Amino acid sequence: MNNATHQGIRDAIRTRIVSGEWKLGDLIPGEVDFAAHYGCSRTTVNRALQALAEEGIVERKRKGGTRVRPMPAPQAQFRIPIVREQVESLGHAYATKVLKREIELPPLSLRSDMQLPAGTQCAYLESIHLADDQPFAFERRWVNLATVPSFVDANLHELSANEWLVKTVPFSRGDVSLSGTSADNQLAEMLQIQNGAALFTMDRTTWFEDRSVTRMTLFYRQGYRLSFEI
Amino acid sequence: MNNATHQGIRDAIRTRIVSGEWKLGDLIPGEVDFAAHYGCSRTTVNRALQALAEEGIVERKRKGGTRVRPMPAPQAQFRIPIVREQVESLGHAYATKVLKREIELPPLSLRSDMQLPAGTQCAYLESIHLADDQPFAFERRWVNLATVPSFVDANLHELSANEWLVKTVPFSRGDVSLSGTSADNQLAEMLQIQNGAALFTMDRTTWFEDRSVTRMTLFYRQGYRLSFEI
DNA sequence: GAGTGGTCTAGACCACGGT
DNA sequence: CCGTGGTCTAGACCACTCA
Numbered sequence: 001m002n003n004a005t006h007q008g009i010r011d012a013i014r015t016r017i018v019s020g021e022w023k024l025g026d027l028i029p030g031e032v033d034f035a036a037h038y039g040c041s042r043t044t045v046n047r048a049l050q051a052l053a054e055e056g057i058v059e060r061k062r063k064g065g066t067r068v069r070p071m072p073a074p075q076a077q078f079r080i081p082i083v084r085e086q087v088e089s090l091g092h093a094y095a096t097k098v099l100k101r102e103i104e105l106p107p108l109s110l111r112s113d114m115q116l117p118a119g120t121q122c123a124y125l126e127s128i129h130l131a132d133d134q135p136f137a138f139e140r141r142w143v144n145l146a147t148v149p150s151f152v153d154a155n156l157h158e159l160s161a162n163e164w165l166v167k168t169v170p171f172s173r174g175d176v177s178l179s180g181t182s183a184d185n186q187l188a189e190m191l192q193i194q195n196g197a198a199l200f201t202m203d204r205t206t207w208f209e210d211r212s213v214t215r216m217t218l219f220y221r222q223g224y225r226l227s228f229e230i
Numbered sequence: 231m232n233n234a235t236h237q238g239i240r241d242a243i244r245t246r247i248v249s250g251e252w253k254l255g256d257l258i259p260g261e262v263d264f265a266a267h268y269g270c271s272r273t274t275v276n277r278a279l280q281a282l283a284e285e286g287i288v289e290r291k292r293k294g295g296t297r298v299r300p301m302p303a304p305q306a307q308f309r310i311p312i313v314r315e316q317v318e319s320l321g322h323a324y325a326t327k328v329l330k331r332e333i334e335l336p337p338l339s340l341r342s343d344m345q346l347p348a349g350t351q352c353a354y355l356e357s358i359h360l361a362d363d364q365p366f367a368f369e370r371r372w373v374n375l376a377t378v379p380s381f382v383d384a385n386l387h388e389l390s391a392n393e394w395l396v397k398t399v400p401f402s403r404g405d406v407s408l409s410g411t412s413a414d415n416q417l418a419e420m421l422q423i424q425n426g427a428a429l430f431t432m433d434r435t436t437w438f439e440d441r442s443v444t445r446m447t448l449f450y451r452q453g454y455r456l457s458f459e460i
Numbered sequence: 461g462a463g464t465g466g467t468c469t470a471g472a473c474c475a476c477g478g479t
Numbered sequence: 480c481c482g483t484g485g486t487c488t489a490g491a492c493c494a495c496t497c498a
Contacts, residue, residue: 005467018439024397030483041469046484062476063483080460167254177457180410180428180450198410198428203455220410225433227407230310235486260464271488276465292495293464 004040010048012038014057017068025070028058078228080176080204083129083137083218084160092131096160099190100126103152106142113205114144114212121145123152125161128190135191137224141216148213162216165206169213174206178226181219193222200224234270240278242268244287247298255300258288308458310406310434313359313367313448314390322361326390329420330356333382336372343435344374344442351375353382355391358420365421367454371446377438392446395436399443404436408456411449423452430454 013034022028029037034045049066052058060066087094106114106122116122123143129136141161143151147169154164181187181201188195199222205215243264252258259267264275279296282288290296317324336344336352346352353373359366371391373381377399384394411417411431418425429452435445 032483041471042484043470043486044468046486047467049484060484061478062485063478063481064476065483174460175457176460177455178408178430179453179455180430182426182428196412196426198412200408200410223409225407225409227405230404230406262464271490272465273467273489274487276467277486279465290465291497292466293462293497294495295464 004038004044006044006047006051009034009038009040009045010051013048014052014055017057022068024068027065027067030065078226080174081226082162084163087129087131087136090131092136093133095130095133096127097130098125098127098156098161100124101156103145110142110215114142114215116144116146116212125156127161134221136221138187138190138219139216141214143214144212147208147211161214165214169206169208174204177203179203183219183222187219191219191221197222200226202226234268234274236274236277236281239264239268239270239275240281243278244282244285247282247287252298254298257295257297260295308456310404311456312392313369314393317359317361317366320361322366323363325360325363326357327360328355328357328386328391330354331386333375340372340445344372344445346374346376346442355386357391364451366451368417368420368449369446371444373444374442377441377443391444395444399436399438404434407433409433413449413452417449421449421451427452430456432456 013028016022017028031042031045031049034049035042038045049058049060053060053066057069058066059069083096084094102124103121104124106116106120106124110116110122111118111120122145125139125141125143127139127141129139143161143165145151148165150168151165154161154168156164159167179201181199183191183193183195183197183199185195187193187199188197191199193199200220202218202220203215204218206213243258246252247258261272261275261279264279265272268275279288279290283290283296287299288296289299313326314324332354333351334354336346336350336354340346340352341348341350352375355369355371355373357369357371359369373391373395375381378395380398381395384391384398386394389397409431411429413421413423413425413427413429415425417423417429418427421429423429430450432448432450433445434448436443
């Protein structure tokens, strides 16, 4: 009982909860009790229970003690996939090609999504992502040149636009939304699928501090699924 | 400098990273250095840096030190939405109706998805979720009666199948996959949309220990988007 | 081998929130 | 009030991994 690590204790307590030893909403023992039971210090138990709280398994309140969450909050944590990694992890050769690259005034809907003042110039790109030379995803992207003026000179032959931006504007918030889209004429042609086919689609706007950096829409080839565990 | 908490230090270091004080891939100071700099113990710095590692901001290696992630791992964390809550948070009245409820032998594909031995009986349900009496989502669900035999007697008038299962089989792993689907005849009729429309679709299999509990597919009404922040 | 992170401990004090 | 979790400390030992 003395080789107790905070991870081991966390797993042990989680197992006891899952097994039904305590029911939903039940109060479970306090830190000192667990410390005595597992023969370790309270600090270690504290870490274990805090981790379980982060997992959403338990709720903790001072004086109120620790209780099993009445309705487990099913939190999913998954990495937003990077297309290159997705393709390579499937064992295919990855390639990408910029099909169009222009400087334009963005459409009105984009002005509100990206909070652009009137007259802001944007770069507009269309790219195709290939897996073993087969279309994997099609990308439409706007880049806010007020935030990232150097993008106009970016060399996108060695790095994709996404990778270039990540390297240049490191950490940012992002809004993501997932949806299903019917393929229009251009998408059908680009992805070599039937017009009207249902595509899994990811929209993503990223921000550096309070300024928008880029908004992209990624249309995955037909049949693509985004899978993860909870 | 002596009111240093692990959260405060975490925020301070994160700010210094975001501000560009250290670049992508750079080695940042060690725990003892930070402890001296912020006037706190190494333990506290350790917690702060471990938290940053969980956030995906830094990578840590023994002997190798702590460095800013070369390519930030954009981790998304979001709650798998419960349909009732989605509808209610949009300000609509929620209702659900079970349209079909049978005991059947599952199709072959399900036998492998849910790891069912041959001959396992399952409950099959079709339900519609309504927002202000308009179709919001259509659900097909299989329940493994070997794992949850009491489901045959479940009263699904007060609780939805999902809520009943969550209350009865508390904590479970789950596999989720998101995709786009074309509406077939039944879906088009149920959701009152055009045949072939692109729908956002969520498949979810949940497990209790090593046994499958249920597999459901949720077809959202046309135009639905799942949004979250990273 | 030596430097770094990973972890545990025992004790201490604080902050919150039911009673 | 007082019990509970939240946190910090100082020191210690271990484990990994790079040079």
